[in-house]
Amino acid sequence: MNLKTILVDDEILNLKNLEIILTENFPFVEILGLFQTVADAKSFIENNPIDLLFLDISMPIENGFDLLQYFPIRNFQVIFVTAHEEYAIKAIRVGATDYLLKPVLISELRISIDKVCAVCGVTDKAKTENQLNITYEGGKSILDFDEIVYLKGFDNITTIYLTRNRKLTVAKTLKHFENLLDNHFFRNHKSFIVNLKFVTKILTREAYLIELKEGTQLPISRRNYKDLNQILNK
Numbered sequence: 001m002n003l004k005t006i007l008v009d010d011e012i013l014n015l016k017n018l019e020i021i022l023t024e025n026f027p028f029v030e031i032l033g034l035f036q037t038v039a040d041a042k043s044f045i046e047n048n049p050i051d052l053l054f055l056d057i058s059m060p061i062e063n064g065f066d067l068l069q070y071f072p073i074r075n076f077q078v079i080f081v082t083a084h085e086e087y088a089i090k091a092i093r094v095g096a097t098d099y100l101l102k103p104v105l106i107s108e109l110r111i112s113i114d115k116v117c118a119v120c121g122v123t124d125k126a127k128t129e130n131q132l133n134i135t136y137e138g139g140k141s142i143l144d145f146d147e148i149v150y151l152k153g154f155d156n157i158t159t160i161y162l163t164r165n166r167k168l169t170v171a172k173t174l175k176h177f178e179n180l181l182d183n184h185f186f187r188n189h190k191s192f193i194v195n196l197k198f199v200t201k202i203l204t205r206e207a208y209l210i211e212l213k214e215g216t217q218l219p220i221s222r223r224n225y226k227d228l229n230q231i232l233n234k
Contacts, residue, residue, distance in 0.1 A: 002030035003113075003122055004049065008041045008067065009056035009081070018054060018081065018104060025106055025144075026113055028122065038062035042070050050076045051120055057082040057091075068094050077116045105164075106144050132180060134160070136170040143168075145184060150194040150218060151177055161216075186228055188220045202229060 005022070009015050015034045022029045032050065035041040038059065045053075053076055057064040064080065065087075077097040080087070081104060091099045097119065098112035116122070132143045149161045153174025160168045160177075178187055188194050188210055203209040208220035210228075220228060 002028050003051045003116065003120065005029050005031050005052040005054065006033045006035060006041065006044060006050055007031065007054045008035045008038070008059075008064070009054075010036050010059040011056075012036065014056070014081075014102065021104065021106060021109065025110075029113065038064075038067045041067055045071065045076075051122075052076060052116055053078045054081050055079070057084055057087050065090065065094060077119055079112050079116070103164075105147075107142050107147060110142055110144075130182065132177070134168060134170055136168055141168065145182060145195070146197065148181075148185075148195050149198050149212060149214075150192060150216075153177075153191055153193075186224075186231065188218060188224055188228055190221065192218050194218060196231065199232065202232065 007015050007018055009018070012034075015036070019031055019034060022031060029052070032048065033044055035044065038061065041053075055064045055067065055078055057080060064082070068074070068078065074095070078095065080091045080096050080099045081102060082099070083102045085101055088099045097115050100108055100112060130145045132145070132148070134141045134143055143160070143162070147162050149163060151174060152159045152161065156171060156173055158170055158172050158174050158177060160170070162168070174187075174191070174193060178185075178193055181193065184196050185193050186196055194210055194212070198212045198214075199210050200213055201211050202220065202225075203211055203217065208222065208225045209217045210220055211217050
């Protein structure tokens with residue numbers, strides 16, 4: 001069973017970006033249409049059954065809450081996608097399943113869609129081998145491998161450095177994660193594992209270093225330099 005879905009946002013780039021993310025990561029989310037006005041979305045919903053509505057709040061003429069007022073009794077789930085965090089409580093009061101802030105993170109989007117799947121009885125059959133389930137002080141996260149830039153370990157503590165200047169610190173050894181990650185990751189040093197997708201070059205100065213896309217430099221142990229160099233030059 002697919003989730004019949006529409007996206008509503010007055011900015012076409014936001015619609016297209018969300019469409020791409022959903023298509024690439026959630027193949028069971030069937031996108032029926034993209035709409036830039038409340039009027040067009042209302043007309044579609046009145047004439048077509050849907051399971052899920054991704055809805056922006058701030059739009060000209062009528063906003064996202066106005067659209068929901070047309071459907072006081074709904075047989076579809078709503079996920080707000082907005083740049084305005086101050087409407088979160090109101091979103092809960094109108095029965096939204098979840099509330100995401102722009103720019104949308106795949107890990108947060110996955111949690112939202114899992115909530116919808118639970119309500120609708122839909123099973124995500126997509127493979128989850130490229131994810132890490134992380135439990136840490138303060139919560140849990142599901143991380144896609146593509147979000148992980150590198151990991152730094154010290155004793156029994158590992159800090160996971162993520163895209164968009166985020167990081168998580170967990171009480172696990174670096175070896176623990178080395179066994180879970182796929183072949184896009186390389187143990188370049190006793191204290192570091194790097195995602196090769198983010199490596200731009202190797203620097204050979206007084207010491208061997210990896211340079212990442214955002215400019216971060218990480219050490220390479222001499223014993224691992226040859227293997228890494230061969231992998232990057234394939």
